[in-house]
C-alpha cells in the first residue's frame with residue numbers, strides 16, 4: 473500500500489477545462505488529451521455535512537463529517553473532515569492521507585481526508 | 591407523432607405492506623389500472639416496468655416477463671427499466687415513445703419497489719449509495735442523504751434561506767399526505783408532535799421546537815433531520831397508455847401526455863459549476879414545456895421529487911416556478927400549498943406519500959391524472975388542467991419531466 477494518494481485532476485489540452493480523471497473525454501469540448509495536475513496548496517471548504525446514518529461499510533465510524541473543498545488552482549474534491557466539530561463554509565483545510573474506515577472484509581481503507589490548518 | 595393518452599390508473603397504498611411481495615404490488619396496481627381504463631379484454635402491445643433494485647432487495651430478475659405472465663398479457667412485449675429512483679419515469683417515457691411512434695397502440699406502464707422487509711441497518715442506504723461516483727464520492731462514505739446535506743448547507747448559506755423553511759415543506763407535504771388515502775404517512779407533523787406530548791416524550795411550544803429537538807427529530811445528515819427526508823416504503827403504481835385517437839372509446843376523461851423530457855448532469859455532484867443548480871431539470875423541463883407549447887405559468891399543479899425537502903425547494907426553481915434561491919422562501923410563504931399560486935405535491939410528495947423507488951415516477955403521474963380528472967378528493971387543486979412532474983434519478987444526474995393536460 474502506498475502511503476500517499478495524489479489528489480489530481482485532468483486539465484483539457486485543447487480548452488483548459490478542469491475535470492475529474494474518470495472522464496475519458498472533455499465535458500466541454502470532447503477532446504481526449506489532458507495534462508494531469510496536482511492539487512496545490514491549501515483548500516477552502518465549500519460545503520459540509522455531518523452524517524449520522526452511514527452506509528453499511530462506514531457503520532463502525534458512527535458519525536463523520538464530509539465536505540467539498542476547492543484548492544487554489546481550482547481542483548475540487550470531496551472527503552472526510554477531521555475533526556468534525558466547529559466547521560464553517562470558507563474555512564481553510566489541508567489534505568492528509570489517513571485511514572477512513574475498515575471495509576466489510578475488515579481491511580483498512582485509506583484515502584486523503586481534510587484537516588484544519590494548525 | 592401520435593397523441594399519447596392516459597386512459598386509466600392504478601395505485602396501491604404506499605407504506606410498510608408486510609403481507610405483499612413485490613410481484614403482488616405490481617399486479618395489484620396493474621389490475622386496478624386495467625379496470626379503471628376498461629381494458630380488461632384488450633390485447634396489450636407492451637408492458638414497461640420501472641423498478642430500481644429488485645435484485646438487491648427481492649432476489650428477483652426478469653420481473654417484467656414474470657409480470658406479463660402473471661397478468662395474462664402474453665405475448666405482450668415486456669421490458670424492465672432501471673434508472674435509479676427515476677425508473678418509474680423512464681418506464682413512462684418508454685411507454686410514451688411506443689405510442690407516439692405508432693409502434694404500439696396499447697401499453698401498460700407500472701413501477702414498484704418492495705423494501706421495508708430489509709432490516710440490516712445501512713443496507714438500503716448502501717445499496718442506494720451505489721448510484722454515486724465510486725472513486726470521487728462513495729469510497730469516502732457518501733450516501734444520498736449526505737449529498738442532500740451538502741446541497742442544503744450551501745443552499746441555505748448562498749441564498750440566505752432558513753432551515754425552518756425546509757421544515758415548512760415537510761409540514762405542508764405531511765398536511766397534504768393526511769388528505770391522501772394511499773399515502774404512507776396520513777398524519778400531519780403537528781399530530782406526530784401531539785402524540786409525542788401525550789406519551790410524555792417532551793413539551794414543545796412550537797412545531798419548529800419539536801423539529802429541532804435531537805430526540806424527536808434526530809439529525810441524519812446535518813443540517814437535515816429525519817423529517818426532512820422521505821421514508822422507506824413499499825408500493826406500486828400503474829398507468830394505461832393508448833393512442834389518443836381511440837382514448838375516448840375507453841374512458842370519458844383521458845389525460846394527454848403532451849410534453850416529456852429527460853436530461854443528465856455530472857455523476858460527481860461537485861463538478862457542477864454551481865452545486866445548487868439542477869441543470870438536468872432545467873433541460874428536461876424545457877424539453878417538456880417546448881413539446882407541449884406551454885410555459886411554467888401554464889402549470890396548475892406539480893409533483894416534484896422531494897426525497898429530501900431541499901430538493902423540492904431547488905426543483906421548484908429549476909422547473910421555472912420561482913427565481914433561483916427563492917424556492918424555500920416561496921414554500922415558507924405558502925405559495926406552494928394546495929390553494930396557493932402553484933400547488934406542489936398535493937399528494938404529500940415523497941415525504942408523506944412515501945418513496946418506493948421505482949414506483950415514484952409513475953405515482954406522480956397517477957396523482958396528476960386524479961387532479962386533472964377532479965378525483966383528488968380533499969386534496970383537489972381547484973380546476974387543475976395542466977400538470978408537470980420531476981422524477982429524479984441518482985443525485986440530480988438523470989431527471990425526467992412529464993407534462994400532462996386534460997384532453
Ligand SMILES: [Zn+2]
Nearest residue numbers: 484487498501
Ligand atoms: Zn476541452
